[in-house]
Amino acid sequence: MPFAAVNGINLHYRVDGAQNADAPWLVLSNSLGADLSMWTAQVEAFSKHFRVLRYDTRGHGHSDAPKGPYTIEQLTGDVLGLLDALKIERVNFCGISMGGLTGIALAARHPQRLNRVVLSNTAARIGSPDVWVPRAKRSREEGMLAIADAVLPRWFSAKFIESEPLVFAQIRDVFVHTDNEGYASNCEAIDAADLRGELAGIKVPSLVITGTHDVSTTAEQGRALASGIPGARYVELDAFHISNIERAGEFTPTVLDFLTGQP
Structure with missing residues (x-):
């Protein structure tokens, strides 16, 4: 297990597609309460074109979960530090939800490290203290099981949960075993981040993907994100919050078309 x-x-x-020594790099960044396994549906297709680098955001999966709160500067710094450790100069980047927020900050502040960026089910300002403060408090004090049944039904449609019980069970298993402190500290990083004023300065070619039925980062917020980034493309899927899983058959080719096509 590489660290x-x-x-x-x-x-x-984790790296996939390493046999393609000359292929460009693609970094995948997970959502809050998930880990690098959330990209399983995309890895095979993506690794035919890229060397795919997935990582567990601090506080998630097998990565360390130091006491927080965390900041968006730390989350972007972790990506840059990982690239430096692996001697990777430039990458494409695809992040969902919290991972997408990280992508916005990278594109705004460190464009020299990016080729293209995919910002999925995210916004330049996600939620409010009314959401994040009590959620961070409850996850610290009561644990992840206490919030799972309130959070996870917002990720997928009821139809998807019913039709894909094994997929949903795996997602739930990762969520409830996420470190309490790591989750809470990332809630605080999201709450403190407001990148709306930085969108106009983004020059990295960008694709914004939203879900029509997403109540966590709404399609309206996604359209505002895309309109705020000069030249950004916008795609809306018939999905809730975790569109790369619920609509993998559309999400994957949409991302590949953007990353491998003409600017």
């Missing part, structure tokens, strides 16, 4: 020492923590990562 990189990054910014005082051990960051767990």
Whole structure:
């Protein structure tokens, strides 16, 4: 199990498509309460075109979960530190929800490290203290099981949950075993991040993907994100919050078309 020492923590990562030594890199960044396994449906297709680097965001999966709160600067710094540790100069980046917020900050502040960026089911300002403060408090004090049944039904349609019980069970298993402190500290990072004023300065070619039925980061917020980034493309899927899983058959080719096509 590979780890990189990054910014005082051990960051767990995984590489697929390494046999393509000349292929460009693609970094995949997970949502809050998930880990790198959330990209399983995309890895085979993506690794035919890219060397795919997945990682567990700090506080998630097998990465360290130091006491927080965390900041968006730490989340972007972890990505840059991982790239430096692996001697990777430039990458494409695809993030969902919290991972998409990380992608916005990278594109705004570190464009020299990016080729293209995919921002899925995210926004430049996600939620409010009314959401994040009590959720962080409850996850710390009561644990992840206490919030699972409130959070996870917002990720997928009821139809998907009913038709894909094994997929949903795996997602739930990862969620309830996420470190309490890591989850809460990332809630605080999201709550403190407001990147709306930085969108106009983004020059990295960008694709924004939203879900029509997403109540966590709405399609309206996604359209605002896309309109705020000069030249950004916008795609809306018939999905809830975790569109790369619920609509994998549409999400995967949409991302590949953007990353491999003409600017």
